[in-house]
Amino acid sequence: MIENVEGAPPQSAMGGPLKYWAPPIIWMSAIFFFSTDIFSGENTGSLLRDVVGFIYPDVTQGAFDWIHFFIRKAGHFTVYAILALLLFRAFRSGAGARWRWRWALFSLLLAFLYALLDEYHQTFTLHRTGSFYDSLIDASGAVTTLVLFWFFRRKSKVR
Secondary structure, rough: OOOOOOOOOOOOOOOHHHHHHHHHHHHHHHHHHHOOHHHHHHHHHHHHHHHHHHHHHOOHHHHHHHHHHHHHHHHHHHHHHHHHHHHHHHHOOOOOOOOHHHHHHHHHHHHHHHHHHHHHHHHHOOOOOOOHHHHHHHHHHHHHHHHHHHHHHHHHHHO
C-alpha cells in the first residue's frame, strides 16, 4: 500500500472532495431543472388533478387549488431541507467531528443564496415568477433540517 508523508493512504479522485461535493452540486442542478417551465404550476397542476381526481373524484376546484398550493410549497421546503443536509455533509468532508456551527452556518447561507438565485432564475421563464417568499420557505426548510439534525445529534450524544 502506498502511503503519503503523514502515513495516511492517498485519496483517490472519488475519495476526495468530489465524493462530498458531487451530491449537493447534482441536487442543485436538479433544483435548477425543477425551476423551468416544465415544472410550472400549470404543468404540475394537470398531472396532480388526475391523481387527486382518481383518489377523490368529487374534489372542488377550491380544495384542489389549496392541495396544489400546499404540495408545491412543501416541495420548496423539502428540496432545500435536503440541500442543507447535503451541504453540511460536504462542508464536514469526513471530519472526525460530527457537528460544527460553522458548517451549519455555511450550509444555511449557501442554501439561502441558492434559493434567491433560483427565484431570480424563475423570473426569466415564461410561466413562472420569482418570489422572495418562496426563498423564505426554502430557507425555513434548510433551518429546520439543520436544527433537527443538531437536536438529534445532541440528544444521541447525551445517551
